Amino acid sequence: MTVAISLCAAPGGALACDYVYPVAPAEREAGARATINRLAAIIDAEVIRAPQQGRPALVRAVRIFKGPEIEVFEIGPERSSCDVGIGGVGSRMRLFLAGGPDLWYAVDTGTDPQYEDRLLGSDREEEWPFVRVPLAR
Numbered sequence: 001m002t003v004a005i006s007l008c009a010a011p012g013g014a015l016a017c018d019y020v021y022p023v024a025p026a027e028r029e030a031g032a033r034a035t036i037n038r039l040a041a042i043i044d045a046e047v048i049r050a051p052q053q054g055r056p057a058l059v060r061a062v063r064i065f066k067g068p069e070i071e072v073f074e075i076g077p078e079r080s081s082c083d084v085g086i087g088g089v090g091s092r093m094r095l096f097l098a099g100g101p102d103l104w105y106a107v108d109t110g111t112d113p114q115y116e117d118r119l120l121g122s123d124r125e126e127e128w129p130f131v132r133v134p135l136a137r
Contacts, residue, residue, distance in 0.1 A: 032115035041067025041097040041104065042120065044128040050088045050135055051077060056103060057086040059095065062128065065120050068101060076103045084108050088133035094124045 022028050036042065045059035057075040075086050076099065084095070084106040096116075097104040109116065117123050124130070 028112045029115045029119070032109075032111040032119055035096065035109045035111045036066065036116065036119055039066070039096050039098055039107070039109075040100045041073070041095075043067065043073065043095050043097065044122075044124070045073065045093060045095050047086055047089050047091040047133070048072070051075070051086055059086065062092075063122070065122070067097065073097065073104050074102065076105050079105060082108050082110075088135045090131065090133040092128060092131040094128060094130075 022031055042065040043059070043061040044063040044065075045061055047057055048060050049055075049058035051057040056077065059073050059075055061071060061073060073095075075095075075097075078085055084093075086106060087093075095106045096109050098107050099105045113124065122128075
C-alpha cells in the first residue's frame, strides 16, 4: 500500500518534488535500499565554506558510507526542489550525493531516514546530529 503526496506549486512556476511514500515496512526498506544503491556518495559532513553566488559550498567528510575517499566535497547549487540546500559554515548533516567526481549535488532522497540509517548501520540522530547554521546575509 502506498500513500500519494500531491504536488505543491513553488515560486517561479516550478513544481516541488513529489514522492509516493510506501506504507508497508518492506516497501520502505526497499525504497531506502534503491536510493542508497543509485547515489554516488553518502557522507556525514560539516560545511566549511558556505555557498555563495557563483561559488559552490565545501563540506568536510567526517564519515564516508559510500563514494570516493576524499576529505572535501564541492557541493553545487540546488538544481531543483529535489536538491537539499546547504546551510552556513558549521552546519552538520548526512548528505546523499549525486554527480561527482568534481562537483556533487545534495539530493532529497524521498525515503525514510530510519530505513536509510538502518541499512547504513548508523543512527544519524545519535552519531551525527543535524545542525543548521543560517547563511550569512
